[in-house]
Amino acid sequence: MDICTIGTGYVGLVTGTCFAEMGHNVWCVDIDEEKIKKLCNGVIPIYEPGLEEMVKRNKEEGRLRFTTSLSEAMENSLFLFIAVGTPPKEDGSADLTHVIGVAREIGKNINNYKIIINKSTVPVKTGLKVRQVIYEELLLRERTDIEFDVVSNPEFLKEGAAIEDFLRPDRIVIGTDNVRTGELMKELYSPFLRNGHQVLIMNISSAELTKYAANSMLATRISFINEISRICDASGADIEQVRLGIGSDSRIGMPFLYAGIGYGGSCFPKDVQALIRTANELGVPTEILNSVEMVNIAQKGLLVEMVVNKYGKDLSGYTFAIWGLAFKPNTDDMREAPSLEIINGLVEKGAKINAHDPIAISVARELLGEHGITYYENNYSALEGVEALLLLTEWNNYRRPDFHRMLRVMKTPTIFDGRNQYDPKKMKQMGFEYYCIGRNGNNE
Numbered sequence: 502m503d504i505c506t507i508g509t510g511y512v513g514l515v516t517g518t519c520f521a522e523m524g525h526n527v528w529c530v531d532i533d534e535e536k537i538k539k540l541c542n543g544v545i546p547i548y549e550p551g552l553e554e555m556v557k558r559n560k561e562e563g564r565l566r567f568t569t570s571l572s573e574a575m576e577n578s579l580f581l582f583i584a585v586g587t588p589p590k591e592d593g594s595a596d597l598t599h600v601i602g603v604a605r606e607i608g609k610n611i612n613n614y615k616i617i618i619n620k621s622t623v624p625v626k627t628g629l630k631v632r633q634v635i636y637e638e639l640l641l642r643e644r645t646d647i648e649f650d651v652v653s654n655p656e657f658l659k660e661g662a663a664i665e666d667f668l669r670p671d672r673i674v675i676g677t678d679n680v681r682t683g684e685l686m687k688e689l690y691s692p693f694l695r696n697g698h699q700v701l702i703m704n705i706s707s708a709e710l711t712k713y714a715a716n717s718m719l720a721t722r723i724s725f726i727n728e729i730s731r732i733c734d735a736s737g738a739d740i741e742q743v744r745l746g747i748g749s750d751s752r753i754g755m756p757f758l759y760a761g762i763g764y765g766g767s768c769f770p771k772d773v774q775a776l777i778r779t780a781n782e783l784g785v786p787t788e789i790l791n792s793v794e795m796v797n798i799a800q801k802g803l804l805v806e807m808v809v810n811k812y813g814k815d816l817s818g819y820t821f822a823i824w825g826l827a828f829k830p831n832t833d834d835m836r837e838a839p840s841l842e843i844i845n846g847l848v849e850k851g852a853k854i855n856a857h858d859p860i861a862i863s864v865a866r867e868l869l870g871e872h873g874i875t876y877y878e879n880n881y882s883a884l885e886g887v888e889a890l891l892l893l894t895e896w897n898n899y900r901r902p903d904f905h906r907m908l909r910v911m912k913t914p915t916i917f918d919g920r921n922q923y924d925p926k927k928m929k930q931m932g933f934e935y936y937c938i939g940r941n942g943n944n945e
């Protein structure tokens with residue numbers, strides 16, 4: 502049976518391509534004609550390592566097709582994955598316009614049994630709404646004889662590692678109230694499972710909430726370690742040593758304990774906010790989630806604060822280099838990237854910016870424009886004559902730079918390292934004035 506993925510953003514495109522890789526016939530649908538045209542011509546609209554080759558191979562072998570026609574894509578598909586965006590509304594709650602729009606289209610076009618799988622991140626009870634909307638359309642068509650199931654199957658992939666995450670997931674979460682549908686979903690996913698990794702079948706609301714709880718838990722770890730990093734700075738402790746000290750406790754673990762400039766991206770900020778809204782609607786207080794968000798907002802402002810502490814509030818006459826624009830390495834995604842706020846903050850205060858990123862420059866140019874900002878293809882060229890470097894994304898090519906070259910080209914050798922990439926003691930020995938996160942007071 503064919504598979505249809507609706508929405509060709511990160512999730513839809515990766516889901517469709519990985520199922521094609523497993524031998525399924527897959528239709529990828531999007532309402533964005535430009536996007537579909539590009540995909541039909543082999544142009545991938547996002548940067549994701551390994552995706553382009555995989556799309557190309559599966560397209561050439563005839564298993565992966567792209568279309569704007571949902572009715573065509575649905576016809577022979579048993580599994581319909583909804584993977585459209587759920588952006589934040591002004592009040593922080595999830596905007597379900599696209600999800601509900603797709604459900605309506607499905608209701609208008611469904612002609613035989615389908616399993617409709619919600620892969621978009623959606624608040625609890627959205628599965629019920631999707632079911633209701635499809636049913637309403639069937640009523641209008643006087644076709645309530647057509648059966649369908651709605652399943653929640655949240656996606657846990659990370660950008661930059663999306664294919665690996667999809668092909669080898671830690672777990673698959675399936676929310677369904679139908680045992681047979683659960684079995685079909687299990688079978689569909691069985692090729693992706695390694696030893697010990699499971700398909701977890703639960704009710705729909707639990708699956709929907711699991712996604713928000715997972716992202717909020719990870720965001721909590723990040724805000725927690727960022728708060729501890731401030732205590733480190735104030736006390737002379739070193740956050741890297743503390744991270745190793747706590748992370749080696751198997752109950753705590755090492756991942757997601759890197760202090761930095763706050764979490765960004767298209768998921769954590771919006772999902773923490775959306776969970777707060779859901780809880781508030783349910784009358785549940787959210788002390789922890791509120792703090793996670795507040796700490797993150799403060800952390801995103803930290804580097805600009807450090808710059809202002811050193812140079813004053815009026816930054817006119819100063820030029821700063823930025824290394825790293827994307828919200829994390831291995832992606833060109835700049836949604837909620839800390840770099841946006843930091844660059845805007847510096848430019849507002851009169852500074853000029855020399856910006857470099859290995860991949861995200863064209864996306865950055867669209868979002869930030871040219872006012873006060875010059876974009877560089879070469880990261881050392883961006884350093885020429887600058888007052889200081891701000892390192893914002895831990896791309897591999899910034900990890901072991903030519904420090905001697907940096908000392909030669911910078912006006913003054915000052916680094917604000919938002920990702921703790923270098924050793925503070927070595928930097929000082931080499932003649933840099935080096936500021937980082939949670940390691941500034943360590944003089945031992």
Ligand SMILES: NC(=O)c1ccc[n+]([C@@H]2O[C@H](COP(=O)([O-])OP(=O)(O)OC[C@H]3O[C@@H](n4cnc5c(N)ncnc54)[C@H](O)[C@@H]3O)[C@@H](O)[C@H]2O)c1
Nearest residue numbers: 508509510511512531532533584585586587599621622656
């Ligand atoms: N980006 C991630 O890493 C990630 C990971 C896990 C879960 N999620 C969740 O998955 C969902 C999708 O995220 P994304 O980043 O892939 O989204 P995206 O915004 O990059 O892409 C969504 C796509 O859906 C298309 N679309 C909108 N309405 C449509 C319709 N009616 N029919 C067909 N296509 C339509 C848009 O044109 C767009 O191409 C969100 O809920 C997100 O929270 C994202």
Ligand SMILES: O=c1ccn([C@@H]2O[C@H](COP(=O)(O)OP(=O)(O)O[C@H]3O[C@H](CO)[C@@H](O)[C@H](O)[C@H]3O)[C@@H](O)[C@H]2O)c(=O)[nH]1
Nearest residue numbers: 656657658659660757758759761763764765766768828829
């Ligand atoms: O120790 C850490 C780890 C991450 N981050 C930051 O956290 C943000 C998110 O990073 P990451 O989780 O790697 O990227 P995403 O692609 O946004 O993935 C998250 O969001 C996705 C969308 O919901 C989920 O599917 C993934 O499981 C979840 O990790 C980035 O700004 C990182 O710089 C830190 O500051 N410290």
